[in-house]
Amino acid sequence: MQLHHGNLFWPTTVAEPPTFPELTSSITCDVLIIGGGMSGSILAKTLADYHVDTVLIEKDTIGSGSTSANTGLLQFSNDAMLVDLIDRFGKEKAVYFYKLCLKAIDELEKVAGSLSESADFKRAESLYFASNDHHVKKLKKEYEALTHHGFEADYIDRHAIESLFSFTAPAGIYTKGEAEVNPYKFALALTSAARELGLRVFEHTEILSHQFNKNDLIFESEKGEIRAKHVIYATGYGTQEFAKTKGALLERTYTIATEPIPKFPGWHNQALIWETDRPYYYLRTTPDHRILIGGLDSNLKKEEKLEQQGQLLLAKLHEMFPSIQTSIAYEWSAIFGSTKDGLPYIGKHPKYEGVYFMLGYGGNGTVYSMLGAEILKDLILYGHHPAMGITQLNRS
Template sequence: MDLVYGTPYWPSTYNSDVDYPSLHGEISCDCLIIGGGMGGALTSRLLAERGLDTVVIDKRKIAHGSSSANTGLLQYTNDKTLTSCINTFGEEKGVRFYELCRKAMQQLTEMAESLKTDAWFIPRNSFCFASSEEDVAMLEEEYQTLQKHGFDAELWYADQIKSHFPFEKPAALYTKGDAEVNPYRFVQGLFESTAQYGARIYEQTEMIHCVYDDEGVWCYTPHGKIRAKQVVYAAGYETQEIKKDKGAYLKATYAITTKPLPDLSRWHEQAMIWETARPYLYMRTTPDNRIIAGGLDEEIPEHDQRELRAKNQGDVLLEEVLSYFPTDTLEVDYAWGAVFGNTHDGLPLIGTHPDYPHSYFVEGYGGNGTVYSMIAASLIEDAINGIENDDMKLFSLTRTSKPSPT
């Protein structure tokens, strides 16, 4: 699967001096992680830190799949509002999901602070505006729901928005406790620290197939094989090539990074910006005053159209940004498209599957993929270490697409 096309920005920001080999021969381990992106990085770090003999493989170079296209907005709020989560899953489960996202944000902060590599992890607030007057009531209801359940949020109206930004909107939610990150540097730093805990990492090593028996799993690669007691599939959207999830679907999404700007003073606190419309436009900044913008989700184009589509959609995104932050000096520096996964009910897929013994899946599908991957890493760490955690049931791979409220 071609996960990324066009030219993503993040790989230009970091040249790792760490070289991981490909696997040749036969090895064994406690836990094998298939996937060298964000999900694999977070999970392997937790397991190796716990002292488990951990092996990671990826068919590409580390962090060169979806992690290189990830735009690095980390939020406890979700594409699916808390109000909507409560309406779908019931109050207890809906609120618990948001609590887990908030906890994951705290864990990601601690993880970034522990790394020698600077992941450009910067605490930020989030600004979600009403795309139209019709969406104001929805934001007002969501504000009340967040307040009721102890989540830090403010409700802004037109005058307050106009005083902080160079554009006008009827209302917005201003939430705190979020962050921006350079996902490419974050994943590289995580794996470098994981290796220091004793994990073995092999890149350009593809999983050909796995064979399961009573004692564990044999994983076969082009030039070797791995005997593991447990396997974690952290293959991201390519998991759909391993097993098809009825509750998941794949789309194309697009992003740009502009050239640096001399001044972003009219961008209040450099908050991360998004909107109520679907699909939504979102924008953030970088430490060197670039703007990253993304959105325009659509069906995945034909293979021979993807490079051109990434460029054309990048031009559209630039016009969108200019409509909010008018300037004569804004230019696209990088433009890319990527495969993006979501689920019909808005929750990620995490846990076991009856057809795959001794295995766990990390499928952080949705706009909050890094946060979901942190939740998954924590839950799988507990499970592999024999700690029962009821939160895993919320993300079951075999759940119906729309669970009934309880």
């Protein structure tokens, strides 16, 4: 599966990315991570911090898959509203999950601050606005649920939005607990830091076959064999070979990055922006003064012309910010995964002992990767995590 197509922006921000060798011999380890994207790199750093004997393999290069097409918005709010999760799973589980997401952003900030290489991590404010008048009632309920359960948020009306931004919307929820990051830089820096702590990393190493035995797991690559006690599939949207994730949906999303501009009139504090419509538009700015806008999600089997979708995104940007006149510098499409219940698939394989999955499907993929790393670390080391039942693969 081709995970992205077009001219990606994030890889251009790293002049000389670190390189890692190919596996050319047989090795053993306690934990094998398959997939060197955001999920795999966060997992690797988390396990390395706990001195777990870990090997990370990537069939291409670190961060070259979905991570390099990620827009880097980090939010505790999810594609599924808190009120919807409460309806599906009950108040206790839903609120606990949202608080795990908020905690994950704090953890991501700590991790980013500990790295020797900058990942352009920055705390950010966020506007989640009602796309039309019909969505206002539910948005107000969402605000009430958030504040009732201790999440800091402001409900703002049309007048307030018009005073802060150059576009209008009937209502919005404004929060200050979010963040943004350069996902490609982050994955590279995490992997390099984990290697210094003992992680073994191999690029251009693809698993060709496997055996799941009672006492060990055996994986064959072209030039070497890996024997592990545990394996974590952090392959994202690339495969659902073993995971029974019937509630997963793969779509195609489109993104553009503009040419740099000197300032952002009509854009309060350069907040992250997204909306209640599904599919939705999402916007952010970058450290070098570009704008990223994405959306226009569509069926995976129907790929629109990239140039046409790019122009539609640029037109939407100019509609929202008429004082900002710019042009497209980069445009790409990427595979995007979501789930019917809005939660990621993280946990044990329901059949095979020692086999785990980290599938951070949804618009909160990086946040899910951080909380997933904590869940899987605890499952491997201690056999339990309080959230394991919420994200397990065979949940109802």
